[in-house]
Amino acid sequence: MFPMPKFLRGFRAILYKEFITILRDRTTLYFMFFPPLVQIIAFGFALDNDVKHMAMAVYNEDRTTESRQLVDAFVNTQTFRVVKEVTSAAELEAMVRQGKAYVGLQIPPDFTRKLRAGQKADVQVVIDGSSSTIALQALNTALGVAFQQSVGILLSDSGRRELPVEVRPQVLYNPSMRAPNFFVPGVIGTALQIATVFAAAMSIVRERERGTLENLFVSPMSRWGLMLGKLVPYLCISMTMALFLFTILRWVFFVPIHGSLVMLFVAALVYIFALVSLGLLVSTRARSQNEALQITMTIMLPSIFFSGFIFPRETMPWIFYAFSAVLPATYFIELMRAIILRGAGFLEFWRHLLILAVMGVALFSLCALRFKRKIG
């Protein structure tokens, strides 16, 4: 047994007690583990903005092989699926209006005739614009189909075999442009944040409410001893959580991890340290568990929007951009994308790591130094 330095008095006692209480307190464990797991699964699947197989109604007045080939070309993009063949323009419009179809495709009776005559053949596409993401994708795909069909005909008319200009795009780091690759690392950031900050925010104020804090104040325990004793158990539990989340990232969403696993865990550790410190700071300031809950919510909500988790930081107005710069989640999410997707090395992201570490140390010191071993 090594002697404890004076400023850490009480550390081992608190550590011992916290581990037992947390592991025996089913509610805390449940609230630390369950919501983040639901969150990563739900967000991972739902936040997929590749729209596939959207409902399309078709009003084909032409009824020829060519017109059917056009419908097939739409379906083959995998963006559309035909839900109904209708028999009037009014019915087509009604389908879209009632929300039964996102897209209506109308092929006029003279489509094949004009095509064969070398004239311009018009096709009408009606798109439900009430959801901009879906409408945009429907529009792009429809234009793409028309362009491909036209180019095919032009090529065969001109006798050329290849396109005059061809762009060969190469998308680095996420070549298939899968949405989970982009979103899931971000979800890990917010999921860890919610669980960790909430749990830590309750820890000291709960003792204040129950009256056990009074007994601690009467003892010779030091405030650094108390804070460290509270920090370490939450750090361990959240790291276990992080391990779960990384496992889900890799084996449920099949996001390849290009960077170093060690760095991944170092980043998580530094981030969680900042989060627990933030939670403890809330806990020392709040007078009741309810108040702690409200303060935490006030911090959490904006960070979901401004951390770059859903909306890219670069497109934010300057005030939100500046705000996002003080959120630990912002740096962690960027770190995750750098390490997991780009396989970046330490030299490329040490600044983010340093900022997180500084935040953690500052928050932790603030909470120990401003904590008074007195009541009232």
Added chain:
Amino acid sequence: MIQCDNLTKRFGNFTAVDRVSFSVQKRSIFGFLGPNGSGKSTVIRMLCGILEPSDGMGRIAGHDVSDETNAIKGQLGYMSQKFSLYDELTVNENLLFYARLYGIHGEAMKTRRDELIALAHLGPYVDRRAALLSGGWKQRLAMACALVHKPSVLFLDEPTAGIDPVARRELWDLLFELSSTGMTLFVTTHYMDEAERCSHVGYIYMSRLIVCGAPYELKKLPAVNPPGTRRLEVACDHVTLGLRALRPLDGVRAATAFGQSMHLLVEETLPEETIRETLQAVGIHNVEIRTIAPSLEDVFVALTGQFTGGQS
């Protein structure tokens, strides 16, 4: 051992403790009485160094409670009003936790735990979670935890509130045992029978300390025994009826019901025969009268009356 000198605590405009001065000798059991909200807990918290006094000073074993908090921590044990141990921890774990908190580790920690288990007779419940203990056993555990570092002063804030009479008596036996080892005890309570067992009592009312001293001294105070009066106990049937008949009688200064009897403060010139006759007139016959000494309750009732009279 404990000394208060004009100790005062104000919360905003409200004065919770108003210029309280007293001292408690080493080895004594000091009973601190007063109604709810009169400032008992506030005094204890200030003396334990966890609440800053607004004015005046308190000393524990010669150390100032607001400046030398670290010096007093090793000296005092504190058992707070509501049960404040960790529900999720067992009896054994609670004891080990408090030992570690006071810097006791390794073999010394286990020895101390065993001593405390023996002292508080917690043996059968060692592995039970604190949450599952009954009120009396919770209090014993809380007391054992407060004793872990062998303090020389133990503060107990209403240790017997809400526990059954048997557990209450056993807890007091334990207190006497501790007192016999040389420990100074400071106990707040609502029970007059507990107050009677203390070597010294203080009575706080509306933030002011009204009286302080040994129970037998307080019972001799002139304010409690006005010259030319005596206290009588009158045992009879129909106490309520009797009280109504006796109160208007000339020479009866105060009359209070005490179960199947009444306590009267009467002028010495009032003959017992007059009392008997008055009671017979309302149909009460079997009457026994004897002279008694004032109880602590009589003392506090008399002094409270005097205090509120002086205030208005």
